[in-house]
Amino acid sequence: xxxxxxxxxxxxxxxxxxxxxxxxxxxxxxxxxxxxxxxxxxxxxxxxxxxxxxxxxxxxxxxxxxxxxxxxxxxxxxxxxxxxxxxxxxxxxxxxxxxxxxxxxxxxxxxxxxxxxxxxxxxxxxxxxxxxxxxxxxxxxxxxxxxxxxxxxxxxxxxxxxxxxxxxxxxxxxxxxxxxxxxxxxxxxxxxxxxxxxx
Amino acid sequence: xxxxxxxxxxxxxxxxxxxxxxxxxxxxxxxxxxxxxxxxxxxxxxxxxxxxxxxxxxxxxxxxxxxxxxxxxxxxxxxxxxxxxxxxxxxxxxxxxxxxxxxxxxxxxxxxxxxxxxxxxxxxxxxxxxxxxxxxxxxxxxxxxxxxxxxxxxxxxxxxxxxxxxxxxxxxxxxxxxxxxxxxxxxxxxxxxxxxxxx
DNA sequence: GGAATGGTGGACCGAACGGTCAAGAATCTC
DNA sequence: GAGATTCTTGACCGTTCGGTCCACCATTCC
Numbered sequence: 001x002x003x004x005x006x007x008x009x010x011x012x013x014x015x016x017x018x019x020x021x022x023x024x025x026x027x028x029x030x031x032x033x034x035x036x037x038x039x040x041x042x043x044x045x046x047x048x049x050x051x052x053x054x055x056x057x058x059x060x061x062x063x064x065x066x067x068x069x070x071x072x073x074x075x076x077x078x079x080x081x082x083x084x085x086x087x088x089x090x091x092x093x094x095x096x097x098x099x100x101x102x103x104x105x106x107x108x109x110x111x112x113x114x115x116x117x118x119x120x121x122x123x124x125x126x127x128x129x130x131x132x133x134x135x136x137x138x139x140x141x142x143x144x145x146x147x148x149x150x151x152x153x154x155x156x157x158x159x160x161x162x163x164x165x166x167x168x169x170x171x172x173x174x175x176x177x178x179x180x181x182x183x184x185x186x187x188x189x190x191x192x193x194x195x196x197x198x199x
Numbered sequence: 200x201x202x203x204x205x206x207x208x209x210x211x212x213x214x215x216x217x218x219x220x221x222x223x224x225x226x227x228x229x230x231x232x233x234x235x236x237x238x239x240x241x242x243x244x245x246x247x248x249x250x251x252x253x254x255x256x257x258x259x260x261x262x263x264x265x266x267x268x269x270x271x272x273x274x275x276x277x278x279x280x281x282x283x284x285x286x287x288x289x290x291x292x293x294x295x296x297x298x299x300x301x302x303x304x305x306x307x308x309x310x311x312x313x314x315x316x317x318x319x320x321x322x323x324x325x326x327x328x329x330x331x332x333x334x335x336x337x338x339x340x341x342x343x344x345x346x347x348x349x350x351x352x353x354x355x356x357x358x359x360x361x362x363x364x365x366x367x368x369x370x371x372x373x374x375x376x377x378x379x380x381x382x383x384x385x386x387x388x389x390x391x392x393x394x395x396x397x398x
Numbered sequence: 399g400g401a402a403t404g405g406t407g408g409a410c411c412g413a414a415c416g417g418t419c420a421a422g423a424a425t426c427t428c
Numbered sequence: 429g430a431g432a433t434t435c436t437t438g439a440c441c442g443t444t445c446g447g448t449c450c451a452c453c454a455t456t457c458c
Contacts, residue, residue, distance in 0.1 A: 005405070006454090024307055026225030030446060040407040041447080047405095051446065098310055103365065107306035108223055110368050111297055121370040155366070155379040156386070163362025166302065167354070169309050171320040180354040187355070187386050229416060239437045240417075246435095250416065399458100406453080415444070423436075428429100 009047065010061075012037045017058040021101045024108050025055055056115065062101045063123045070127065074134040081143035081192075083134055084157060085185045091165040092177050099169045103162060128154045143192050153188070160184045208246070209260075211236045216257040220300045223307050224254055255314065261300045262322045269326065273333040280342035280391075282333055283356060284384045290364040291376050298368045302361060327353045342391050352387070359383045 015036040019028050030041060030051060037044065048054040073090075077083035091100070098104075106120040131154035138144040144153070164181050172180075214235040218227050229240060229250060236243065247253040272289075276282035290299070297303075305319040330353035337343040343352070363380050371379075 022310060024225075024310075026223070026307075027311060029444080031444090034407095042408080042449080043406055045447075099306065104306045106365075106368055107298065107303045108225075110370075111221060111223075112226060117370055120368075124366070124369050124371070152378055152382050155371075155375060156382045159362035159366050159379050159383065160359055161362070162365045163358035163360070166305070166361045166365060167323070167358050169305055169319075170323050171309075171316055172323070172354075176354060179351055180358050183351050183355045184358065184387075188383075228414080230414090241419080241438080242436055244417070401456105401458090403456080404453105405455095407451100409448105409450090411446105411448075413445085413447105416442100418441075419439090421437090421439105423434105425432105425434080427432080 005047075007037070007039060007043070012039065012047075013058055013061050016054060017062055017101065020055055020058055021062075021098055021104070024104060026108065052113075056119075059101065059105055059116070059119065063119070066100075066102070067123075067126060067130065070130055074130060079143060080134045080138035080141055081189055084131070084138060084189055087131070087157060088161055088164060088181045088185045088188075089178065091161060091168060092174060092181060096168055096174075097171075099165050100162075103165060124158065128158055131157055138189075144189065145192060157188055160188060206236070206238060206242070211238065211246075212257055212260050215253060216261055216300065219254055219257055220261075220297055220303070223303060225307065251312075255318075258300065258304055258315070258318065262318070265299075265301070266322075266325060266329065269329055273329060278342060279333045279337035279340055280388055283330070283337060283388055286330070286356060287360055287363060287380045287384045287387075288377065290360060290367060291373060291380060295367055295373075296370075298364050299361075302364060323357065327357055330356055337388075343388065344391060356387055359387060 015038075016033055019032055019036045023032065030044070033044060033051070033054070034041060039047075044054065048057055073086065074080070074083045077086070102120060102123055105116055109116040110120060111117075128151065132150040135144060135148070135150040135153050135157075139146050139148070139150070164177065164184070167180065168177055214237075215232055218231055218235045222231065229243075232243060232250070232253070233240060238246075243253065247256055272285065273279070273282045276285070301319060301322055304315055308315040309319060310316075327350065331349040334343060334347070334349040334352050334356075338345050338347070338349070363376065363383070366379065367376055
């Protein structure tokens with residue numbers, strides 16, 4: 001044992017993640033990473049390896065957090081169908097314009113870096129499974145027709161959500177984006193119970 | 200007048216476009232551009248300006264072509280609703296894994312380059328308008344409920360299409376992708392006439 | 399408190415980048 | 429055919445990149 005680390009790994013990873021999220025992988029230089037982390041080159045390399053490995057660490061931390069939040073959001077809602085509907089509107093408020101780090105990374109590096117592609121595949125398969133579980137719960141609660149295939153509907157919801165995220169990146173105004181999200185929600189998850197009218 | 204150009208501008212732009220499409224903007228070096236175009240640095244700079252301008256030219260040629268094809272596809276179909284449904288399945292076959300150049304560029308550069316962002320916004324507004332026209336025709340043909348807002352439905356279809364394109368980029372297998380596209384098509388454009396059953 | 403341990407920061411490196419320029423080659427006008 | 433004009437080629441430039449390395453120093457154990 002000797003001199004302990006002067007930085008918090010989680011904190012550094014968070015700052016680095018924000019930087020990659022804002023600028024992308026290629027457009028982020030080591031100088032940027034040193035600035036946002038407050039660390040020197042040597043420390044960064046000793047702690048995380050090279051730029052790509054640091055990026056992959058940041059990406060993993062991002063998807064881990066995303067899935068945690070997704071799990072919570074899907075579990076907390078009193079009615080599963082409400083959680084599913086919220087899934088489509090969620091990407092509008094937060095962050096908004098810079099999209100999703102995983103999606104951005106897939107677009108930028110998916111062709112060139114098999115590990116990024118594989119991680120993207122795994123990540124969205126997990127998301128699909130989480131959403132499918134929620135769909136199944138909504139079916140048990142009578143809000144989604146029992147005949148539907150949970151996985152298929154989950155894939156449709158996920159694709160629609162990613163589409164909404166992307167349309168947000170193109171600069172589509174919030175009003176149109178919200179309307180689009182509501183429209184997709186209404187058509188993918190129509191009101192199934194008899195008590196309320198469909199919007 | 201003196202020595203004429205030894206290359207075809209359209210051809211060069213096409214080759215360059217493919218390169219940017221495959222590798223993205225930052226990951227494409229001038230050497231790559233020289234290789235795929237067969238031109239020297241000087242010729243490229245004299246004809247198109249710097250790398251960014253060349254990229255923007257390639258991007259414009261891509262969106263122009265895309266809109267031409269979209270116009271054709273929407274006009275050719277005997278029934279407008281079929282064209283709209285095809286819109287959701289189209290991204291699956293062709294090219295597939297590398298997605299859409301405009302979408303990729305938006306993800307990579309949208310945050311950093313206002314001109315790319317503005318072009319993305321214009322492009323997708325145009326696409327929305329073209330699709331909305333087709334929705335209106337489908338309404339006149341009785342295949343889409345007359346009450347629906349053509350622009351709103353067009354935005355939903357466009358978002359869904361971009362979502363499908365993106366899921367293709369993540370490595371989702373063709374079967375699942377096709378099923379997702381069909382599912383979204385069925386829910387966004389349900390069979391409205393009484394003669395055929397809904398899939 | 400001395401020595402060993404390991405984190406830290408910045409100087410340093412070769413390579414590759416985007417971009418410039420000048421000289422040579424090819425074509426048109428007269 | 430001579431000259432003018434444009435295109436083409438490739439050598440060249442300064443900058444910045446990612447990555448390495450080492451001298452310095454704070455901490456811990458004995």
